[in-house]
Amino acid sequence: MQDKIYKIKGKVQHYAWGGYDFIPHLLSIHNAEHKPYAEYWLGAHALHTSEIILDDGSCISLYDFIQANPEFTLSNKVFSVFGELPFLLKVLDVREMLSIQVHPTKANALKGFENEENAGIPINAPHRNYRDKNHKPEVMVALSDEFWLLHGFKSLNAIEATLANTTELSILLPLFKKQGLKALYQFVMEMEQADVNAMLHTLVRKELHKKATGQLTKFDAGWWVAKLFENSDELKNIDRGIFSIYFFNIVCLKKGEGIFQQAGVPHAYLEGQNVELMANSDNVLRAGLTPKHIDVAELLKHTIIEPIIPEVLLGKPITLHSPESEYRCPVSDFALNKIQWQGTKQYETVAATPEIILAVEGGFIIQDNTGKNKVIKQGEACFITPNTEYKINSSGSVQLFKAFVPVL
CATH class of the missing domain: 2.60.120.10 (Jelly Rolls)
Structure with missing residues (x-):
C-alpha cells in the first residue's frame, strides 16, 4: 500500500x-x-x-x-x-x-x-x-x-429578567440575587425530582399553550420546552434539563x-x-x-458556570480570493477548513499533516503528485497522508470540508 x-x-x-x-x-x-x-x-x-x-x-x-x-x-x-x-x-x-x-x-x-x-x-x-x-x-x-x-450561560441581567418575568421560576430570584449564578444552577440541578415536577409542571403546560397558539418563536426558551413535550401524553418526572434552556444562550x-x-x-x-x-x-x-447516563455531580465539577x-x-479565506476558508480554533488537535466554488476550477495545495476531506456538495477528482487520481462523489471522503502535494478538480457547485492537524 x-x-x-x-x-x-x-x-x-x-x-x-x-x-x-x-x-x-x-x-x-x-x-x-x-x-x-x-x-x-x-x-x-x-x-x-x-x-x-x-x-x-x-x-x-x-x-x-x-x-x-x-x-x-x-x-x-x-x-x-x-x-x-x-x-x-x-x-x-x-x-x-x-x-x-x-x-x-x-x-x-x-x-x-x-x-x-x-x-x-x-x-x-x-x-x-x-x-x-x-x-x-x-x-x-x-x-x-x-x-x-x-451555548453557555446568558448574561446575569438576562437570567435575572428571565426569573423575574417567568412566574413559575420567580421563586428562584432571591437565591440568584443573594448567592449568584453558581448557587442557582447547582440548586436546580440537585433539586429533588418531586420539587422539579412541582415547579415546572404548570410552566410546561403554559409553554405548550403559547406555542400552539403562535405566541412563541425559536428564540424563546418556551418554544423548545414545548417542542420537547408536545407529543407527550402526560407530564411525569419532568426533565431538569429544562432549567438550562431558560438559563443558556439560544444561538x-x-x-x-x-x-x-x-x-x-x-x-x-x-x-x-x-x-x-x-x-x-x-x-x-x-x-x-x-435517556443516556446523567451524572449531575460530575458535570457540575467541570462546568464553567459564568x-x-x-x-x-464566519470562515475567513486563507488568502485573498482563495476558495479555501478557515474556522480558527484555539487547539492543536485539529483545524477545519471549507473549500467551495462554482464552475470549473483546479485547486492545488499540500497536506503538511494527515487530512480528511469530505464532499458535502458536488464531487471532485483528487490527484497526488505521482499523478494517481481518485474520484470522490458527494457524500464520499478521502484520507490524505502527510507531505502530499495534491490537486482538486471539479466543475459545477462544490463544497468540501477539510479536517487536518495545524502545523505544530
Whole structure:
C-alpha cells in the first residue's frame, strides 16, 4: 500500500434523536427501514473507526492502518505529540434536541478515565462517563439554512429578567440575587425530582399553550420546552434539563457559520444539520434532556458556570480570493477548513499533516503528485497522508470540508 490518498468510508450512528433523510441523501442510502441517521463519523476512533476502500473494493480499518504505519500516516511530529489521528470529523442531523452536556479538559479526562478503570467499570458500560483519556473541544459549521443550539450561560441581567418575568421560576430570584449564578444552577440541578415536577409542571403546560397558539418563536426558551413535550401524553418526572434552556444562550447559526465549544462550556444542539470536528474522543458529561447516563455531580465539577457571549465563526479565506476558508480554533488537535466554488476550477495545495476531506456538495477528482487520481462523489471522503502535494478538480457547485492537524 504505497498510495498517498485513500478513499474512506465512515460509520453511521443511529441515535434516536437523528433525522431520517439528510444523512441517507448525503450518502446515497435508501432508508427503507425509516431508521434515525444521527451522525456520520469519519476518523480512527478505536470504537468506531472508518475503513479504507482499496482499489479492488475491499476494506481495511483506518485505525489498524494507522497503528501499523504511524509515521507514514500521521507524520513523525503528529505521532510523537498525539500517538494517534487526533481528530474526528462528523456530520450531524439533529431532529430532536440533544442532551445538556459538557466536555472535560484533557487533564480531567485522564483522571476520570483512570478512576473508572481502577473502579472496574467496563468501557462500554451505560453508566461510564469517560470512555477514553482525551478532551473533546469541538467546532461545528451549519449545513442547514438555520442551526439552533444552546451555548453557555446568558448574561446575569438576562437570567435575572428571565426569573423575574417567568412566574413559575420567580421563586428562584432571591437565591440568584443573594448567592449568584453558581448557587442557582447547582440548586436546580440537585433539586429533588418531586420539587422539579412541582415547579415546572404548570410552566410546561403554559409553554405548550403559547406555542400552539403562535405566541412563541425559536428564540424563546418556551418554544423548545414545548417542542420537547408536545407529543407527550402526560407530564411525569419532568426533565431538569429544562432549567438550562431558560438559563443558556439560544444561538441560531446561518448556513456556513460556525461556533467553537471549549472544555467546560455547557451546550446542547437543538435542531438542524451540521459538520462537526472534534478531538478524537467520546467523553460526554450529561445533565438532562437524554435517556443516556446523567451524572449531575460530575458535570457540575467541570462546568464553567459564568456568562459568555457566543462567538460566531464566519470562515475567513486563507488568502485573498482563495476558495479555501478557515474556522480558527484555539487547539492543536485539529483545524477545519471549507473549500467551495462554482464552475470549473483546479485547486492545488499540500497536506503538511494527515487530512480528511469530505464532499458535502458536488464531487471532485483528487490527484497526488505521482499523478494517481481518485474520484470522490458527494457524500464520499478521502484520507490524505502527510507531505502530499495534491490537486482538486471539479466543475459545477462544490463544497468540501477539510479536517487536518495545524502545523505544530
